[in-house]
Amino acid sequence: MEKRLCYGCLKPGHSAKDCRHRHLCDTCKGRHPTCLHDDNHTKAKHVNIDESATTLSLSVDTKDPSANTSMIVPVWVSSISNPGLEKLVYALLDTQSDTVFVDQDVSQGLQTKAQPVRLKLTTMIGKDALMHSERVSGLRVRGYDSTILIDLPPAYTKDCIPVNRKHIPTCETARHWNHLSTIADEIPPQLECEVGLLIGYNCSRALAPKQVILGGDNEPYAVRTDLGWSIVGCSSPNLELPLIANMCHRVVIRELPPVTPSDAIRVLESDFKDVSKEAKAVSQDNILFLNMLKDGIQRNAHDHCEMPLPFKEKPHLPNNKQLAIVRLGHLKKKLLKDEKYKGHYMKFMNKVIEKGDAEVVQHEGKEGEKW
Structure with a gap:
């Protein structure tokens, strides 16, 4: 180089x-x-290290009281490498996500081993964005009053887990409903801990229902998992629905592999790959255009080649004469300020005119065809 x-x-x-x-x-x-x-480059061709992840956020933080609660439970999270160090957090059990996310501060507090990764996020509006994250392995959780440990799949760190704290069910939520009052003592009041985990369905054991208590048609239901009881639905029968706008963010995430020396060689090799003519694909539109050229190309009276334009429908062109005049005025000012530029410009344009590559248009043209 x-x-x-x-x-x-x-x-x-x-x-x-x-x-x-x-x-x-x-x-x-x-x-x-x-x-x-490079031997590593040859081997890397057969290794696919892309990973994908999907998550769905159904919450927005507002000052109004929440009318609904969701599957959010308090859990103790720890790591296999340091089981004695536990942290109490709320975990969102999300049946619409196929990934586990952990709060970045929680991950650092547990002193876990993390590997830096880049994530590509695709939102509902189709915009892609790159996000720096870390992949954390070896996490495990247990319920607030449980000794059952559940190993989590590799998780990605995030600066915050997008959950509205007003959607956390508590013992008071259960007492508001007759059919849920029996489990009120098994659900703790709202705790002073952050929402630090989002557990997706790639950890089905954490989401698997062990017991379900159903109510009426418009009443909430309770679900018991190995991580504890949660209540899904309206939080109180006497609570009027606030007129607020909730947001739903569908986010698709793909882990991007790190750039390696073999990737650089692959780019360099692409500069001198042999591409045979037979490998070039020709679309139906290309075929139609080539046939149009074959039948329509001709020489005019000035011995210039004329060819039809490949429009499916003839466009209507707005008359931009006024814009052209404004641009010409700007060019004139530039030529008056810079004599050297003016000399080069005139020399070039004189050659163009002498060769016949530019000519004066004599006719006015039709409306919709002036440009």
Whole structure:
């Protein structure tokens, strides 16, 4: 690279894409010099290290009282490497997510081993964004009053878990409903801890219902999992629904593999790949256009080639004469300020006119065809 040698033949004076004497690798028979061969690059072609994740957030923080609660339970989270260090957090049991997310501060507080990753997020409106995160392995959880430990799949860190705290069910929520009053003592009041986990259905054991208590048609129901009781639905029979706008964010996340030296070589090799003519795909639109050219191309009276334009429908062009005049005025000011630029410009334009590449339009043209 420092000597500016060709990546195809190691000679100076041209780039790889213009190389006509590319070397053949003695190791893999690829179109690159043997000294640029990389075994890791060859093996990496058969390894797919992309991972995907999906999560659905159904909450927005407002000052109004919440009319609904969800599957949010208090849990003790720890790591296999340091089981003695536990942290109390709320966990959202999300049946619409296929991934586990953990609050970044919680992960750091547990002193877990984390691997930096890049995540590609796709939202409901189709916009992609890159996010730096960490993959944490070896997490496990148990219910607030339980000794049953559940191992979690690898989790991704996030600066916050998007859950409205007003959606957390409490013992008071159960007491508001006759059919749920029997489990009021088994649900703690709201605790002073953060929402630190989102557990998706890739950990089905944490979401599996052990017992369900149903109510009427518009009444909430209670679900007991190994992590405790949660209540889904209206939080109180006497609570009027506030007129607030809730948001639903559908987010698809894909883990991007880190850039390796083999990726760089792959990009370099792409500069001198052989592409046969037979490999080029021709669309039906291309075929129609080629047939149109074959039948419609001709020479006019000035010995210029004329060809039809490939419009499916002839466009209506707005008359932009006023805009052209404004631009011409700007060009005139620039020429008056810079004599050197003016000299180069006039010399170039005189050549264009002398060659006949530019000519004066004599007719006015039709409306919708002026540009």
